[in-house]
Amino acid sequence: MTRTGTTRRRAPLRARLRRDWPLLVMVLPGALLLLVFHYVPTLGNVVAFQDYNPYLGDSALQALVNSPFIGLDNFRALFATPAFWDALWNTLSITAFQLVFFFPLPIALALLLDSVLSRRVRTLVQTIVYLPHFFSWVLVVTFFVQMLGGAGLLAQELRQAGISPPEIMTNPDTFLLLVTAEVVWKDVGWGTIVFLAALSTIDPHLYEAAAADGAGRWRRLWHIALPGLRPVIVLLLILRLGDALSVGFEQFLLQREAVGRQAAEVLDTFVYYHAITTGDYGFGAAAGLFKAAVGLVLILLANKLAHLFGERGVYSRS
Amino acid sequence: MRPVWEEKPGVAGQAAKGTVLTAVVLVVLVPLWVALVTSLSSRATINAAGGLVFVPRGIDMSAYRIIFAGGQISQALWISTLVTVCGTLVSLLVTIPAAYGLSRPGSVGHRGLLFFFLLTFLIYPGLVPSYLVVTGVGLKDSLWALILPSAINVFNFVVVRAFFQGLPAELLDSARVDGAGEFRILWRIVLPLSKAVVAVVGLFYAVGYWNVWFSALLYIDDNEKFPIQRVLQTFILAGQTPQTSGTAVGTALPPTLAIKMAVVVVTVAPIAAVYPFVQRHFTRGVILGAVKG
Known part of the structure; x- marks a missing residue:
């Protein structure tokens, strides 16, 4: 990104085209896919301002052209729907809860792993704890049902011991704990990668000098390791904040039946249930557009905040 | 290798570290183990265990033959x-x-x-x-x-x-x-x-x-x-x-x-x-x- 390439730029366009056309050919398929499956749908958000009716044409495009515009009616209807505010509230509380109870865990585990001196033990533990990251949500929920569900291992053992097992997988009151436990199981190991990489770039002489000055284990952790992680922590916090309105969509869709809408409806599942399954596309698109707009504002804000704190952030102007 | 300047860890510290890491590893592995063992168990073993099986008793491949x-x-x-x-x-x-x-x-x-x-x-x-x-x-x-x-x-x-x-x-x-x-x-x-x-x-x-x-x-x-x-x-x-x-x-x-x-x-x-x-x-x-x- 830093190379300026001024010498290249002076050549006339025809000569540069003759030289660079193979590069353009290489980029073309990817650009076409993004155009069709990312940018066209982005423009397709106009259905949020329409009384979209898929039967008004032979194709989605024709139906789009033929559907009447109704201004902000879909948004008015959306904001007047209590279930939408419930879903928004659920989403935000889950994000906030996981920011406090999930976010610090990979940092702690990375610090712990970093302090393990035996390379072999470290690699073994890493191999095992990364694995669940690659499981689908269907599998993760399956494992939780298998261990903690009504017919799961825990219930089975408790019943044999004569204790009636608690409801875990279907209890809306503890659902927040359950989904966070699932996220921890799936991603706490994977989350350590980026912190471990950052820890490995810290100059060991810093630790040595601190030790020579009489700083103990914990003080070295506090004054050297954690400051070394600061840029990564800020970066990940920004990304999380920009994504505050997305919580594991499949995770909630899979468990919404079991615990009910009150606890498990988040913005994404709200869109799914109010648009795709009912065919009320305009209304659902309005909810989706609301989410995308708020998300965009959040990520821009968070990035601004990072610059204010003197960090690089996700992107910068350079 | 431990660098020379680093103090020797206490027994309690080492034990705590080992316990936490073992627990983390087990929490990941136990569900996988139970699924594997149960899939290889016969009807008798599953009935005796009352459902999911933790301790394997013989290998029965019939579930895999079916799927x-x-x-x-x-x-x-x-x-x-x-x-x-x-x-x-x-x-x-x-x-x-x-x-x-x-x-x-x-x-x-x-x-x-x-x-x-x-x-x-x-x-x-x-x-x-x-x-x-x-x-x-x-x-x-x-x-x-x-x-x-x-x-x-x-x-x-x-x-x-x-x-x-x-x-x-x-x-x-x-x-x-x-x-x-x-x-x-x-x-x-x-x-x-x-x-x-x-x-x-x-x-x-x-x-x-x-x-x-x-x-x-x-x-x-x-x-x-x-x-x-x-x-x-x-x-x-x-x-x-x-x-x-x-x-x-x-x-x-x-x-x-x-x-x-x-x-x-x-x-x-x-x-x-x-x-x-x-x-x-x-x-x-x-x-x-x-x-x-």
Whole structure:
């Protein structure tokens, strides 16, 4: 990104085209896919301002052209729907809860792993704890049902011991704990990668000098390791904040039946249930557009905040 | 090796560290172990355990014979394999050239095209318009609906591009002086140097396709075309019994629980088998890319 390439730029366009056309050919398929499956749908958000009716044409495009515009009616209807505010509230509380109870865990585990001196033990533990990251949500929920569900291992053992097992997988009151436990199981190991990489770039002489000055284990952790992680922590916090309105969509869709809408409806599942399954596309698109707009504002804000704190952030102007 | 300046750890500290790490590892492994053992258990063992089995008693392969004998699960495994292989190929064939094509600042259209790719990080099209487009271009009930919309992942693109930009420029320039075209340079010089990053990104894509569930829920109605995750969901989480063939052999059917756990095991197996080979490249291939990008 830093190379300026001024010498290249002076050549006339025809000569540069003759030289660079193979590069353009290489980029073309990817650009076409993004155009069709990312940018066209982005423009397709106009259905949020329409009384979209898929039967008004032979194709989605024709139906789009033929559907009447109704201004902000879909948004008015959306904001007047209590279930939408419930879903928004659920989403935000889950994000906030996981920011406090999930976010610090990979940092702690990375610090712990970093302090393990035996390379072999470290690699073994890493191999095992990364694995669940690659499981689908269907599998993760399956494992939780298998261990903690009504017919799961825990219930089975408790019943044999004569204790009636608690409801875990279907209890809306503890659902927040359950989904966070699932996220921890799936991603706490994977989350350590980026912190471990950052820890490995810290100059060991810093630790040595601190030790020579009489700083103990914990003080070295506090004054050297954690400051070394600061840029990564800020970066990940920004990304999380920009994504505050997305919580594991499949995770909630899979468990919404079991615990009910009150606890498990988040913005994404709200869109799914109010648009795709009912065919009320305009209304659902309005909810989706609301989410995308708020998300965009959040990520821009968070990035601004990072610059204010003197960090690089996700992107910068350079 | 412990550096000389570091103090010796206390016994309590070491014990606490060991306990925490062991607990973390066990929490991951126990569910996998239980699924594996139960899938290999006979009806008698499962009945004696009152359900899931923790301690193995003999090996009974009948659950696996049933699910591989044809029927819905065999079909779903075949579909998932097909989608994973084709999808990963398509994704790599799109991502790698795009990353190479945009790895040289100053080439024609570089800034604009790069912006076009990176802007997708900030803009989220939303479920409804995406659904309308995918069904609108006629992909309903087509396996391509599971591949094309996610064929290029811009994060993976950034990782590969950052890796390509880190390659020594003199090498490529000298090939160019020798008259090699860009396609030839990519194929003959760049790719052989990029095995690690291609392996990592290929794994990410492959896992994504193997795990595809929601796209199948949205776009695939024909249950002959269900991928394995969709079948797993319908009959473990939603509690339906899978249709299996080969029931007329006269032998007693293995217990449903063993069949269910066998499906879990075959869903995990390809991931667990491939991932350790790629794992050692994670930090080198991905973090470097992500940090630079």
